[in-house]
Amino acid sequence: MSEHNPSGRPTGSDAGEEQAVAAAPPGETGVSGGHGPTHREHERPTVLHQILSGSALMSVLAVVLALLIGGFLIAFADQDVREASGYFFARPTDTLSATWTSMTEAYIAMFRGSVFDWRADTFAGMVKPFTESMVFSIPLILAGLGIAVGFRAGLFNIGAQGQIIVGAIVAAWLGFHFDLPPVIHLLVAILGGLIGGAVWGGIPGVLKARFGANEVIVTIMLNYIAVYLITYILKQPAFNPGRTGQRSPAIAADATYPLLVPQWLWPGNGFRLHWGFVVAILATVLVWWLMERSTVGFEIRAVGANPAAARTAGMSVGRTTIITMVIAGALAGLAAGGQVMGTERSLTAGVAASFGFDAITVALLGRSRPWGTFFAGLLFGALKAGGFLMQSLTATPIDIVLVVQSLIVLLIAAPPLVRSIFRLPDPGRPRRRRAAPATTEATA
Amino acid sequence: MSTATESQQPATPSDQVDDVTRTRPRVSVKTAVVYALAALVTIVAWVLNTPADVRTNFQFGSGTDLFRIPNAPVPSLVTLVVLVLVMVAGLVLAVLRYRQRRPVPGWVHVVVGVAFVLAFLTYVGAGKSTVIPMVSLLAGALALSVPLVFGAMSGVICERSGIINIAIEGQLLFGAFAAAVVASAAGSGYVGLLAAPVAGAMVGAALAWFSVSFRVNQIIVGVVLNTLIIGLTGFLFATLLSDNKALWNTRMPLPRLPIPGLSQIPVIGPVLFNQTILIYLMYVIVVLLQFMLFRSRWGLRTRAVGEHPRAADTVGIKVNPRRVWNTILGGAVAGLGGAFFTVGSGLAFGREMSAGQGYIALAAMILGKWNPKGAVAAALLFGFSKNLGNVLSTIGSGVPSEILLMLPYVITIFAVAGFVGRVRPPAAEGTPYTKS
Numbered sequence A: 001m002s003e004h005n006p007s008g009r010p011t012g013s014d015a016g017e018e019q020a021v022a023a024a025p026p027g028e029t030g031v032s033g034g035h036g037p038t039h040r041e042h043e044r045p046t047v048l049h050q051i052l053s054g055s056a057l058m059s060v061l062a063v064v065l066a067l068l069i070g071g072f073l074i075a076f077a078d079q080d081v082r083e084a085s086g087y088f089f090a091r092p093t094d095t096l097s098a099t100w101t102s103m104t105e106a107y108i109a110m111f112r113g114s115v116f117d118w119r120a121d122t123f124a125g126m127v128k129p130f131t132e133s134m135v136f137s138i139p140l141i142l143a144g145l146g147i148a149v150g151f152r153a154g155l156f157n158i159g160a161q162g163q164i165i166v167g168a169i170v171a172a173w174l175g176f177h178f179d180l181p182p183v184i185h186l187l188v189a190i191l192g193g194l195i196g197g198a199v200w201g202g203i204p205g206v207l208k209a210r211f212g213a214n215e216v217i218v219t220i221m222l223n224y225i226a227v228y229l230i231t232y233i234l235k236q237p238a239f240n241p242g243r244t245g246q247r248s249p250a251i252a253a254d255a256t257y258p259l260l261v262p263q264w265l266w267p268g269n270g271f272r273l274h275w276g277f278v279v280a281i282l283a284t285v286l287v288w289w290l291m292e293r294s295t296v297g298f299e300i301r302a303v304g305a306n307p308a309a310a311r312t313a314g315m316s317v318g319r320t321t322i323i324t325m326v327i328a329g330a331l332a333g334l335a336a337g338g339q340v341m342g343t344e345r346s347l348t349a350g351v352a353a354s355f356g357f358d359a360i361t362v363a364l365l366g367r368s369r370p371w372g373t374f375f376a377g378l379l380f381g382a383l384k385a386g387g388f389l390m391q392s393l394t395a396t397p398i399d400i401v402l403v404v405q406s407l408i409v410l411l412i413a414a415p416p417l418v419r420s421i422f423r424l425p426d427p428g429r430p431r432r433r434r435a436a437p438a439t440t441e442a443t444a
Numbered sequence B: 001m002s003t004a005t006e007s008q009q010p011a012t013p014s015d016q017v018d019d020v021t022r023t024r025p026r027v028s029v030k031t032a033v034v035y036a037l038a039a040l041v042t043i044v045a046w047v048l049n050t051p052a053d054v055r056t057n058f059q060f061g062s063g064t065d066l067f068r069i070p071n072a073p074v075p076s077l078v079t080l081v082v083l084v085l086v087m088v089a090g091l092v093l094a095v096l097r098y099r100q101r102r103p104v105p106g107w108v109h110v111v112v113g114v115a116f117v118l119a120f121l122t123y124v125g126a127g128k129s130t131v132i133p134m135v136s137l138l139a140g141a142l143a144l145s146v147p148l149v150f151g152a153m154s155g156v157i158c159e160r161s162g163i164i165n166i167a168i169e170g171q172l173l174f175g176a177f178a179a180a181v182v183a184s185a186a187g188s189g190y191v192g193l194l195a196a197p198v199a200g201a202m203v204g205a206a207l208a209w210f211s212v213s214f215r216v217n218q219i220i221v222g223v224v225l226n227t228l229i230i231g232l233t234g235f236l237f238a239t240l241l242s243d244n245k246a247l248w249n250t251r252m253p254l255p256r257l258p259i260p261g262l263s264q265i266p267v268i269g270p271v272l273f274n275q276t277i278l279i280y281l282m283y284v285i286v287v288l289l290q291f292m293l294f295r296s297r298w299g300l301r302t303r304a305v306g307e308h309p310r311a312a313d314t315v316g317i318k319v320n321p322r323r324v325w326n327t328i329l330g331g332a333v334a335g336l337g338g339a340f341f342t343v344g345s346g347l348a349f350g351r352e353m354s355a356g357q358g359y360i361a362l363a364a365m366i367l368g369k370w371n372p373k374g375a376v377a378a379a380l381l382f383g384f385s386k387n388l389g390n391v392l393s394t395i396g397s398g399v400p401s402e403i404l405l406m407l408p409y410v411i412t413i414f415a416v417a418g419f420v421g422r423v424r425p426p427a428a429e430g431t432p433y434t435k436s
Helices: A013-023 A026-032 A036-041 A047-053 A055-077 A079-086 A092-114 A123-152 A160-177 A182-211 A215-233 A276-293 A295-305 A307-312 A317-344 A355-365 A370-394 A399-413 A415-422 A437-441 B002-008 B011-015 B017-047 B076-099 B106-125 B134-160 B168-186 B189-213 B218-243 B268-272 B277-295 B297-307 B309-314 B319-338 B340-344 B357-367 B372-395 B401-419
Strands: A247-250 A346-348 B055-059 B072-075
Touching (some): A055 A079, A055 A092, A055 A415, A055 B218, A079 A092, A092 A123, A123 A160, A123 A276, A123 A317, A123 A370, A160 A247, A160 A317, A160 A355, A182 A215, A182 A317, A182 B401, A215 B357, A215 B401, A276 A295, A276 A370, A295 A307, A317 A346, A317 A355, A355 A370, A355 A399, A370 A399, A399 A415, B055 B106, B055 B134, B072 B076, B076 B106, B134 B168, B134 B189, B134 B268, B134 B277, B134 B297, B134 B340, B134 B357, B134 B372, B168 B189, B168 B218, B168 B340, B168 B357, B189 B277, B189 B319, B189 B340, B277 B297, B277 B319, B277 B340, B277 B372, B319 B340, B357 B372, B357 B401
Antiparallel strands (some): B055 B072
């Protein structure tokens, strides 16, 4: 039923192909439509032209622009600025300087909270913000990788949130309920979280492959089901020793991720950074290998680029869909493990926070490439960590981070917009037709 | 009704004869199986567990009726058996229809579904002193469905023209925000009601701008716009709105406008006809959209642009402008729906108060097969099951409330996976159009 279905294929596939174009690198888009010749038309662009139209510069400009817009929003909401703007025409410099002050204050606080705090007493305290950024980035990177894998297959997986929650439930249960030898316990808990996430991710995969169910809808629904599931589970006696329904028993010490910088190595460092970050790096490498070097990865990319062609080439689109979703879920499950065994050290109602949704923007910013996702996760982790200090120091609500994040992704997705704002050359102009933005974009 | 249903899906059966013979009976036998399951569950789980001598107390009155309706204590077991018989009758009909290779008419689904829900309520209330409050159950269900209906209508308008509207959530939230702020500043809920669609249309315009002009993937734009609006409204809520709550975020409820006569009909009167103007607008929009989409030039062109933009272009329909305007219109409709969260329910604005309803509206639209009528039915189903979960958790049904609250989502998954049959989105959905 799923394989040999004539024409009227259910939704996903259209969105999928488009997705692949927007999120896939040039190699993949080359599979679906012949962009090869068009590149040859302007064979040797100048180096300057290449840099100015490259995606790295575009990403930097997008970040700068988003921060700038965010800054104006911060200034707009600032009482001093509004008061000064009341007499703008009498003394415009007041408004401008107030705007400048409120913008820089907020961003300096954000920098101190996420990269380096020069006002801290000890060197450990100065570096701590960066380790905090890394802590926040762990779930973002891992779940982002899962979503990125889905994008490459043309699947829009909104369900990382639910996959994290279910993975967290399993990991936490294995973590506090059992008594196992040190290293094995941690591995079992990690594996449990991974399987929990994989099962939750596999459901939409199977439903799409077998029945053509739209994965966007199914993953959204599974998110809600997971939210009610965790509320229910946290009320069960085994999970609820404090009768609060908010927090499970603490994870056994054997099953927690050890701190990356232990106290004996650097006394009094106070870092929360744990081995989950190493897991995130390993996962990035693994996903890179999987996507770029393995048969499975090739099939995933082929299905994402053009399901019909992949089917003609003898690949099972359904099987690839299921595999992709299981991998995506497993990665989200790893993210859950990092939260439960590393950062939170017990199962809480808000264990997934909004990581599942933020991870979508992370994967988008990373253009669905493993290392791109890694650094995007690091950036958004830094924005999150910095946002907290900014909120407490300058009373700028942390919501501004969401605004900046989404502006970054929007701007990066629309290179022509950024180009026209900064008046940069358009690499696609020599061509007759305006190509899809992402294909020109991904060249560098 | 049947003619309308046929005219809505002209393409599927006619051009693929094979498909007709293969898919139709499969859909029908599914219906029969589901009916049989419903009857079986009722018998095994509820009929057999209900003692013969207890009663279930249904409350039909609401206080605003023309005359007081007494509570109706009915013998539980007898009621259950009658409802099982109704379900069995539906089953027989479904089987007969299946053997004739004809689909089961829609009203049978409704009857069997209502019988199943009533059976559940009868079982839950059996032998309890608490009443089953029918009016508040239905009124609450309608209230919970309102944003879903508006959102789903927005989805239909956009997606029928080929733009995937994931940004319903953002449109609802921005509409809610604008309605609250403007109403509060102007001191009238009605002014807020004017601002809401403008805010929603702005989000729709951004969606259209990015997806048509820059050809960015529509799902990406939608998701990102949602995040943007959540961040933006949350930011302004924590700064501007909190700095001067009296000016910017005072509650401005819309007054209820009972329709004389109609509002005094027992049960449905207070539920349907004692509402704010927003709900009446919703009735109008739904009916108008159902009519316009399938009976007007605008609808024909919209559907053409969504199904086969090249063909539409060939006959002179401007594809991209049509998509842009439809997306803006859809955004306005969703924005109006967002007003329900604030002025429509008499609440002040709160952070992220749309709480994912936009995504549910999207699911309702898909469940309703991209038809206004179906989308409304799905939205009402969601609203009802959610409210049922809420009401039952206060009555106390033995089933944990979380499990009940999960139900609508589980049902949706089943529905998307096959019970509603193959759902077919507009063919050109999500694909940007370039004139060649």
